[in-house]
Amino acid sequence: MNLNDFSEKVCKECKGENKKRIFRSENGLCQKFISKIDNLPLRCVGDWAEDKNYYLERYFSIFSNSMKNKWSKLNYIEICSGPGKSIYRKNLTESEGTAIRMLSNENIKFIKKAIFIDYDEEVVSILNKRIKNLDLQNKAKAVVCDFNDFEKINKILIENDVIGGLKFVFIDPTDCGTKFELIKYLKQKLEKVDFLLNVPYGTDLNRNLLETLKHDNYKSRKKYCDFIGEPDFFDKEDVKEFMTINNDKNSRLTEKYINYLKKNLDNIGLPYYDDSVAVKHYYKLFFITGNEIGLNFWKKISKKGPDGQQKLF
Numbered sequence: 001m002n003l004n005d006f007s008e009k010v011c012k013e014c015k016g017e018n019k020k021r022i023f024r025s026e027n028g029l030c031q032k033f034i035s036k037i038d039n040l041p042l043r044c045v046g047d048w049a050e051d052k053n054y055y056l057e058r059y060f061s062i063f064s065n066s067m068k069n070k071w072s073k074l075n076y077i078e079i080c081s082g083p084g085k086s087i088y089r090k091n092l093t094e095s096e097g098t099a100i101r102m103l104s105n106e107n108i109k110f111i112k113k114a115i116f117i118d119y120d121e122e123v124v125s126i127l128n129k130r131i132k133n134l135d136l137q138n139k140a141k142a143v144v145c146d147f148n149d150f151e152k153i154n155k156i157l158i159e160n161d162v163i164g165g166l167k168f169v170f171i172d173p174t175d176c177g178t179k180f181e182l183i184k185y186l187k188q189k190l191e192k193v194d195f196l197l198n199v200p201y202g203t204d205l206n207r208n209l210l211e212t213l214k215h216d217n218y219k220s221r222k223k224y225c226d227f228i229g230e231p232d233f234f235d236k237e238d239v240k241e242f243m244t245i246n247n248d249k250n251s252r253l254t255e256k257y258i259n260y261l262k263k264n265l266d267n268i269g270l271p272y273y274d275d276s277v278a279v280k281h282y283y284k285l286f287f288i289t290g291n292e293i294g295l296n297f298w299k300k301i302s303k304k305g306p307d308g309q310q311k312l313f
């Protein structure tokens with residue numbers, strides 16, 4: 001197999017979203033093709049990943065550019081960073097992942113420290129090689145850490161001097177595996193911080209929430225409760241009502257679920273949020289902040305979508 005040959009035009013093994021992705025390893029890396037540019041492994045992704053990059057980069061730019069003279073220190077933190085570059089399985093195009101897209105943005109010069117967290121050692125090692133290729137080792141670093149290991153996260157924040165100043169944190173899990181406690185913890189530690197949380201509406205919530213309510217599986221119930229910080233979500237009377245309702249009401253249950261997340265954000269001093277940006281029907285980018293200015297910036301940059309269309313409210 002020639003690892004550098006993209007002549008197939010489409011990855012036959014991974015193209016169908018419902019097919020088993022034979023050439024994708026467990027950590028999401030494509031096992032068939034590596035980057036033609038830096039000869040390092042790529043993450044296998046759907047083409048909608050570019051929409052995520054679009055919104056993230058626009059907020060990153062406005063955040064760093066507008067705040068550079070107001071704050072002595074701006075930091076960027078990404079949780080679930082991936083290896084920094086991707087390959088679209090639909091057309092075998094190589095693209096930047098979120099980490100390298102931010103590090104290649106011209107406004108990175110205004111960021112003092114950029115920290116990338118991922119629990120996969122191989123992924124972190126690849127991203128660090130890419131950081132070195134960009135000659136950004138003094139500013140950026142990828143670190144192996146589980147997002148549930150708050151003690152280690154604390155150590156990373158202290159060691160890399162990212163506690164003070166203004167911070168932008170992007171959290172990009174594949175499912176509802178992160179906990180509300182992570183946001184709460186980071187808010188307490190970092191204080192002045194904007195969050196962008198990738199919420200898997202289509203890929204996880206709309207598919208699984210109703211099933212989880214109907215089948216009393218403790219582990220899976222706990223995962224969804226932890227994600228929004230509402231331990232008894234499935235025991236609430238207004239939620240139990242959905243047991244008798246058809247599957248097509250799944251999205252109404254998701255809406256109720258997200259409303260509890262919003263209430264809990266209010267309770268921890270993060271009352272400004274917006275979840276109106278959808279990336280296809282797969283997920284939504286949930287912007288969260290304690291400061292109205294941040295929300296206004298987010299609304300400004302998300303008015304226009306990647307297709308050039310104005311968003312309808």
Ligand SMILES: C[S@@+](CC[C@H](N)C(=O)[O-])C[C@H]1O[C@@H](n2cnc3c(N)ncnc32)[C@H](O)[C@@H]1O
Nearest residue numbers: 080081082097098118119120145146147172174
């Ligand atoms: C959706 S991918 C990230 C993609 C990347 N942000 C991008 O768009 O280029 C999710 C990443 O989360 C990492 N991950 C999954 N569970 C984790 C955990 N418990 N702690 C830290 N990282 C985790 C995976 O290794 C994977 O690289």
